[in-house]
Amino acid sequence: MVDIAARVYNHKWQIDPIIRSLIDTDFYKLLMCQSVFRNRPQTEVVFSLINRSNHIPLAKLIDECELREQLDHIRSLSLSRGESTWLRGNMFYGKRQMFRSDFMEWFENLRLPPYHLERKGDQYELTFEGKWHEVMLWEIPALAVLMELRSRAVLNDMRRFELQVLYARAMTRVWEKIEQLRDIDGLGIADFGTRRRHSFLWQDWCVQAMIEGLGSAFSGTSNCLIAMRREVEAIGTNAHELPMVYSALADTDAELAQAPYDVLRDWHDEHDGNLRIILPDTYGTQGFLDRAPDWLAGWTGIRVDSGDPAAAAETAINWWKSRGEDPREKRVIFSDGLDVDKIRELHGQFAGRTNISFGWGTLLTNDFRGLVPDDALAPFSLVCKAVAANGRPTVKLSDNPEKAMGPADEIERYKRVFGVGAQPAIEVIV
Template structure:
């Protein structure tokens, strides 16, 4: 595919960024089914949060164009082929991962309304409604904003400039692939949907990884690309679940139980490689020290904030203390990865645990240094659940620079979960 020519043609016609409700991350659909089963009557508000305030999205992206893209997403529904793939495909060795009642609901879904306004050079974009409906806005909304920002920069470039740009970006990625394919035992998946440069670019990077890494590339989080390229859809769960469960807690005791209530519900639905713990929502150390014994039997842990080496060492120590052999466990690294970090972590932990990587933004959006003023460099944009049934949500993380929520609630959560001093780390993406 000639991506440069397609980008050039964006200037001449409307080109929808999101063309499918399954142009989203696999974990979103898994979580949505769990929410549909257990908490479907919860009212949740999601909000856009630009951690990179130096990127003035409302000055870069035309409001009319943004509304046009969001309105298009609201017109989408599952196609027959997409429904057949979700109903009949085997995911993680399990057929009929998605239950008939959930699929019937999903097949009739149209995403609910959004609220958009400008403030201080940024967009305030919110979604409010039934939790299983509004949660499916997160990934497409981020993908639209990231790609519209890319288009705003690319629209100033001529045709041959675009061809050179993409040639350089392809070379940059291929050099990373050449380094990674020399790494013994590597297992790597694409986690880059939410902050990708564009859908076309993510699709190209997945194909490049398939060719360049072979069996070392284990799949993609993006359901549409997994379906189109006939590869594994990868994903489990995210911080959203404990954040909302915690917000619904009636008192401090219920708040302390909330992260484990989430996993108890998950435990009933899934087994094998879907039983992956994400422990850092309210601090990894405290979460593991208070975890029930049955969690130690789960397949592995995903490390998504803080120093990844420290997180893996904490997990290894915890498994040993609970009588588990870490060599039988899976550690998935997924925070701010690039080739150098992937290689270093693989070398450090290979043989001590089973190691896997979810490579995100710096796989699907590494245009750093390729245009003037670094105008295509990736930045940190998220869309998070900020309230549940009118109560604010909180995330602490293992990196205080990723914390979110009202100050008073953050202080309360730190007290309940025993979170002490934390070392701030740069949020790369």
């Protein structure tokens, strides 16, 4: 096991780059990339960094030259032979050859496209432009780089024993959380913490702790590199990016209203079983389900990623019942801002009523709250989103207006088209 504190103390970026591999990313990103490669290969997109926690002055904390070094290093990466063999030959979700040969041939020759970085006051403007299936692979590594560089900036002046004590306390915190989850009968939980992790080494340590502490209750990790190295399941399906871009490409209000279902029709043609998970909240869960075609009710489950998680699960259960489906045979995956208390609460509320599982993210892999002065390592909300497609702005509404993004006039148009009324605001922690 790596001595993380010693590694941080002796840190030199040349021997410890933040991103070590193109598969140091979330599994759903690769699944979506293959879908885009197949269905929308000519779409041009722009991804942009968005710091929702603008009280964190990233440009003051992170040296621009160091950030560029890290980003340039990512552009030098390509798949290794072992990584390619794993993707081509491993079994994912019970299926071999999940990734088609034409996609793999393209991926094996990929170098990520250029980036644009500019300082704007105390923040960085970081954007990526180009073909959708190429640019989208910047999202996760860009976020991981910025999160870890922020951590390094805070840790830089700490001495050896300070670092040893800090990581000992953080490890104790993670282990105590794991101990609080052990007695939950039928628990199923995965690591979803790549994008806003404290560091790669820390995420890897957290996964090892989950493996030892939770045994079969730990279902795997979203991080492909860690899944490969630790021989656990790679977990993930799809994300808001797909309906956001499909919707931006719509020419009329009628096509816009249909776009989120077009996404899932393409997905339906490619995947089955536990990969048929609906993410219904991009433009409001209730309206999405009310207008959903009957064939979607036959899908395996839904993922809850914004708003009140219990309310969203109740909405899904009622929808399945209204479509003649048995909720006890369906799956609800909770994945928004989870920590131990919320996991226990939701499990107690829905166990037996539907199959539930949890994607535990930032508060697993980056919970250093209260461990350094001024709470300078507290997690914060940083995202990298598709903001334009073929020159048109993208929009996300979600079930929480605090997570809405896009031009104000387009947000109002989308609310009208998708019938989204007043929504309760919920504080965005991560």
